[in-house]
Amino acid sequence: MYTLESIDRSESTTTATQPTPHQARSRAGRVSHTSRFASLAAAVVFAISSFAMLATSSTAQAQGSAPAYRLDSGDKVKVTVFGHEDLSGEFEVDPQGKVSMPLIQTVQAQGLTPQEFESEIVGALQPDYLKNPTVTVEVLTSKPFYILGEVEEPGSYDYVSGLTILESVALAGGFTYRAKQKKMTIVRATDPEKRKIPATVETRVLPGDVIEIPERRW
Secondary structure (H helix, E strand, O other): OOOHHHHHHHHHHHHHHOOOHHHHHHHHHHHHHHHHHHHHHHHHHHHHHHHHHHHHHHHHHHHOOOOOOOOOOOOEEEEEEOOOHHHOEEEEOOOOOEEEEOOOEEEEOOOOOHHHHHHHHHHHHOOOOOOOOOEEEEEEEOOOEEEEEOEOOOEEEOOOOOOEHHHHHHHOOOEOOOEOHHHOEEEOOOOOOOOOEEOOOOOEOOOOOEEEEOEOOO
């Protein structure tokens, strides 16, 4: 049973729970601020991610990541055909870029990576001569690399697998006191445009590459 007093209390409670126009505007403002903050935070995260990707790319370029080595005329390789010593041995890439091997005559090598050359040999052996042959290729000797500029003994040096610029400099007697180590460059033998790529002491060196150490100027 409702009394006048209970109805009045109910109306008072309902009125109290309803927001005033000022409160509504305040809440809307808070929601708007929250949305703007979320958008700003998303933009900051995107900017940081983009900067990180750019920094990674720049680092890779600065280190002059070495491309896969490709065989060239004059390179000496060791070919192993497992289970067939008569087909295995050490061979040299001739001036025409080919390797003469027993049974399969000549195989194109110039311009191929050692792994690609392996596939060429496998393709020449099967199915006429061998079934599912297993072949490995190891580069024994290759063209030298060159180091120029501010080292004690600039010139050409025999390539060693896994060589870095720091080790190359050591072979050349070390840096001179004028060497500007932060501005070193390397020209890849495999690059037809012969571009100078920024390099660090950790940059990998490949046969035929040219390293340049500039002079520091005061």
